[in-house]
Amino acid sequence: MEPVILARSGTSTPGRAAADWAAREAEMRGVVLRMPHDPLREPGRASVIVCGVSGDDDAPPLRSGSLSATLVRAAHDPVVLVPDRLxxxxxxxxxxxxxxxxxxxxxxxxxxxxxxxxxxxxxxxxxxxxxxxxxxxxxxxxxxxxxxxxxxxxxxxxxxxxxxxxxxxxxxxxxxxxxxxxxxxxxxxxxxxxxxxxxxxxxxxxxxxxxxxxxxxxxxxxxxxxxx
CATH class of the missing domain: 3.40.50.620 (HUPs)
Known part of the structure; x- marks a missing residue:
């Protein structure tokens, strides 16, 4: 079955919120959770790609050049954006x-x-x-x-x-x-x-x-x- 892919992790608040959301989604769907270096180059398809986003004014969501904007523009699979204030x-x-x-x-x-x-x-x-x-x-x-x-x-x-x-x-x-x-x-x-x-x-x-x-x-x- 198609995995859930976590596109951003780490210790930042958006990273933790996205990781928690992705883990729950993978468990709900009964699939594995994967964390590739580049989700867009990952072979095969994903159930969903999960990416954390910040709502700060200094880093607006989906700003040009950001990972979240790149995924939304180019991914062939659903992209779930998880805000830091989830x-x-x-x-x-x-x-x-x-x-x-x-x-x-x-x-x-x-x-x-x-x-x-x-x-x-x-x-x-x-x-x-x-x-x-x-x-x-x-x-x-x-x-x-x-x-x-x-x-x-x-x-x-x-x-x-x-x-x-x-x-x-x-x-x-x-x-x-x-x-x-x-x-x-x-x-x-x-x-x-x-x-x-x-x-x-x-x-x-x-x-x-x-x-x-x-x-x-x-x-x-x-x-x-x-x-x-």
Whole structure:
């Protein structure tokens, strides 16, 4: 089975937090934990690559040239970024997934559902949407009926994206959440009690990657970036 790979260890706070998280993940998945010198040159695939990150202003998460940014950009496997202020609590009751219901990432959906299944917790699927172009410039605002119609459509899109995965993981409870926010605002609002936040990495998903960057500046949970 594919191992869990720890990309950063050592005695620093991010290193210790990442090492602890990786050890728990490997035990949960029933696989070995490996600590190669260069995860990107490691032969084969990994269940997940784990990397510690600092939230200090002097060393912002995913800064250019950092190990975490390199892994997120180049890895073919899910990369979990573990902040130094990681908080573990029984009150963290779900896996939060940022999903673009128009172009859903099967890789991110599969990883999020599997992560929720392994932990025996709920999946909180968050879809961010915006009003149609030009709606904000209407002289009398957006009629409530139009907004409700648009939102119903977004809810249907999210339901359609989740349907095959709910059938594949029938034991995972799912909360569908459609937010009239940017991806960043949506994740910041929805991740306070998350044990893990999952976002896709794809050419059309840059907004979710920016959301992950913003989340890591204040997050107390791990954030997974999953390449499609």
């Amino acid at each position: 908080a573990t609590s029984r009150h963290r009751t779900g896996v939060t997934l940022g999903v673009d219901a128009r172009e859903p990432s099967d890789a991110a959906l599969g990883f999020a559902f599997e992560s929720a299944r392994l932990r025996g917790i709920r999946l909180h699927a968050v879809h961010a949407w915006a009003l149609p172009a030009g709606a904000a410039y209407r002289p009398f605002g957006v009629p409530e009926g139009d907004r409700a119609t648009w939102e119903d459509h977004e809810v249907q899109l999210l339901g359609d994206a989740l349907c095959p995965w709910r059938e594949k993981f029938p034991d995972v409870p799912v909360l569908q959440d459609v937010r009239l926010f940017s991806p960043t605002e949506a994740l910041l609002h929805c991740s306070e009690r998350a044990a893990l936040v999952v976002v896709p990495r794809a050419p059309g998903a840059t907004a979710w990657q920016e959301a992950a960057r913003a989340l890591l500046r204040r997050a107390t949970c791990a954030v997974a970036v999953v390449p499609s």
